[in-house]
Amino acid sequence: MQMASLVNMPVYGLNKLEKKQFLTARLLELTQHHYQHCGEYKRLLHCIGETCMPKDAEHIPPVAARLFKEYQLKSIDEEEIFRLMRSSGTHGSQSSIYLDADSAKLQSQVLVKILQHWLGKARRPMLLIDAAQSVQNKNGMTARAAGLQGLSFFGRNHCYALNSDMQLDVARITEFFQRYEQENILIFGFTFIVWQQFIQQLEKLNLKFNLQNATLIHGGGWKKMQQQAVNDALFQQHIKNRLGDVTVHDYYGMVEQTGTIYMQCEHGYLHAPVWSDVMIRDTNDLHLLPFGEKGLIQVNSTLPTSYPGHCILTEDLGVVHGEDDCQCGRLGKYFTVHGRVPNAQVRGCSDTFS
């Protein structure tokens, strides 16, 4: 498929029959492509795949996300590598995702299309809840830097709310809010950073603002939030209490499939855009679970051509609630995320002494 026609598909506009047809063709094509160009993927297919190629998207073996941390999985030659993406992983090893120029371009174009759906095309004054230094990358691009950079396209007059030591710059944000109070401000940040370094600081300083029609987009996971017993409703309540009229959208996404993010609608559900899909698998034997049942989240994306990441088995748990029938009217599957599978206690001989 031509890149242009892929990018121009309606973001939440295909019904399940149309989408299935599109996804199946594209995902099988990608399976074939990676089988031919990635030795590790070929071995994986030989192990758990079929002797002949799968005929349906659900029969494509999903690659465990962990594999991107331990192997350099790519379907391109060294000289074609345009960008190396890394997860911002604070502990353990990081994922390495290899992009060629086309993949990188496709990812950012799709991200733009998805966000335009939610934000419109006009650029807005933008507050980033992070430090300007976070965008600078030393060793490949981190997911956090990619997120900040990707979202920056939707804003103008960018203002970073945090200093280089990740502390809130009260003077700077006060000035920003005063100047743009009447405009539709866009705020972006990582969930935990927004909570701890922004909202909680505003609360500590007893600062309140009265924004009109602002939008906050945040993502990055709820693990640390859950440790503090903060859920989505409480998070939104604190934000509105401090900032005024703010529409809040969480999103679910991962460095292994940059671009195709899952935005949270006004009814609290994450939505699969036309370029990607979610499936829920049983943790015991990976069989496909029906809507409403909790299991491992598999994410499928039609974008990855430079690395075998079109079908990925995450270590996140979730529930798909339905397809095409969310009250918000968007087509495609809608789902919620319910935390991660806790880390198995690794107590093998080889790490006795730690």
Next chain:
Amino acid sequence: MIHSLKFIEQVKWHLKSDVFIQPQTNLAWQDEIVDAVNGLSAFILKQPSLKAYPEIIALAFWFRGAHLKQLQQQGLQASDKNGNGKIAGKVFHIAPANVDTVFLYSALLSVLCGNQNIVRVSGRSGEVTHILIEIIKLYAESELGKTLARYLSIVEYSAQLNNVTAQLSRWCDLRVVWGGDTTIELISAIEPDTKQLSFPDRYSIALLTLPESNSIEATAQNFLTDILPFNQQACSSPKAIYWLNVDENKQQDFWQSVQQLLPKNKNQLTMSNKVEQHILLQKLAVSHGIELAQHSGKSFAKIQSVGPLGHCKVKNLTAEMLIEHSGNGLVLEMQIETPQQIENNDKLQSLLLDVEVKDVEVKECALNLGKRQAQLGKALEFDVYWDGINLIESFTLN
């Protein structure tokens, strides 16, 4: 030279008697020290709350009076050469985090051999380690326990504190390092002249025939006894089953028995371990080209789930795959016609059998496999001969 064994670093002594730093008399296999160890065994067996921990009961059973009598015979012969009544030798044990009870087998055996011992336990040790430590502390308050405490100390500190490892290494006459090739390499570099006994990474396998004479249920139970403790991460827990000319239907019966017996067998495997099983299989495919034997037809082949365990038939199974196997309750299976199809390797520790080791059919080639052959169900039973080393001889210093 008397070492003070005082550290400026963060070192937590779980057990350290007031007189421990003083040199003690070598009591190798004398009744006084045998009674002190036997006392601990009896003390454990008296605690009703410990019945829920089969690995602790197994430890106490191993050090029961009758078995100690047998060991005493062997020990007295070995210690003839050295000096009873002289100064006790000093042994520094670095215990593994994956098998909670090993540190005590190793340390108590060394106590019996007449040494003073310091055991370093990992901060990541499991529940069982901590229960054992509490039990020993309680026991150490009794008269017999005081004798034991003169010869046994337990310490916990971070692996990063090389200086502590160095000091303890200078204190000891022998350093015993359990498990982890990486660990052994790291420790060996600290005070490299220290006399050392090390037990590197090993893996184990089961060779099953399901003979008519054995009930399948008993075999299934023995198998669970071998793999459930320590989440299949013990070196002697089998990672794979080789089915030696066993009919497919009988294998099915075996797994059905496993399924039925699982609820009666305590285990600590969780959903995380399940997810690790899928990831492990993919890693073995990507790194070593493992291939599943059964493709389930329509969909991609998957691990078959039996309670918290997973199992799958494979076409190829090499030593390097088994070395990388991280436990977590995944049982790889392979159908074979002769034990010669099993690859031998220096890292293969135990070959577990469901027939007598002397059985003619299996005997010829199987006896060359691994460092130890044992009956299925006894994989985790401790032995004075460990990894081909006679521990009593090794712990008899001077």
